[in-house]
Amino acid sequence: MGLLDLFRRPDASRDRAAIEIDLEVGVLERCPVCRTITDRQYDHRLPAAEQLAHQCFDRDDPRIAAFGGNRDDLLSRLRSVRDRFEYDCLCQEG
Ligand SMILES: [Zn+2]
Numbered sequence: 001m002g003l004l005d006l007f008r009r010p011d012a013s014r015d016r017a018a019i020e021i022d023l024e025v026g027v028l029e030r031c032p033v034c035r036t037i038t039d040r041q042y043d044h045r046l047p048a049a050e051q052l053a054h055q056c057f058d059r060d061d062p063r064i065a066a067f068g069g070n071r072d073d074l075l076s077r078l079r080s081v082r083d084r085f086e087y088d089c090l091c092q093e094g
Contacts, residue, residue, distance in 0.1 A: 013066040018077035020063060021056070025049045027078065028085060036089035039082045049078045 022028040023037065025048040030037050053074045056064040067074050 014077060015081050017063050017066055018074060018081045021049050021052050022078055025052055031089040034089050034091050037085050038087060038089050039085040040087060046078065050075055053078060
């Protein structure tokens with residue numbers, strides 16, 4: 001893949017889809033109070049996220065349309081998107 005392709009890739013929508021799947025299975029959580037997304041290091045839930053990702057591809061779920069059938073990209077993003085989230089939201093700190 002060339003450098004230009006890298007910039008053209010619809011990264012934002014792909015990341016958003018990965019975040020949605022992580023939220024759905026509980027890899028990531030959304031605080032019910034402030035709506036901030038947190039990563040509480042629930043690594044044991046990653047297999048469920050991967051399973052859901054495969055199910056999305058199998059049934060052509062519109063949520064993962066941005067991946068154009070690239071399962072590996074989604075599977076790696078299920079992990080990489082977690083980097084941007086903190087363990088705690090502001091209202092849970094202290
Ligand atoms: Zn909060």
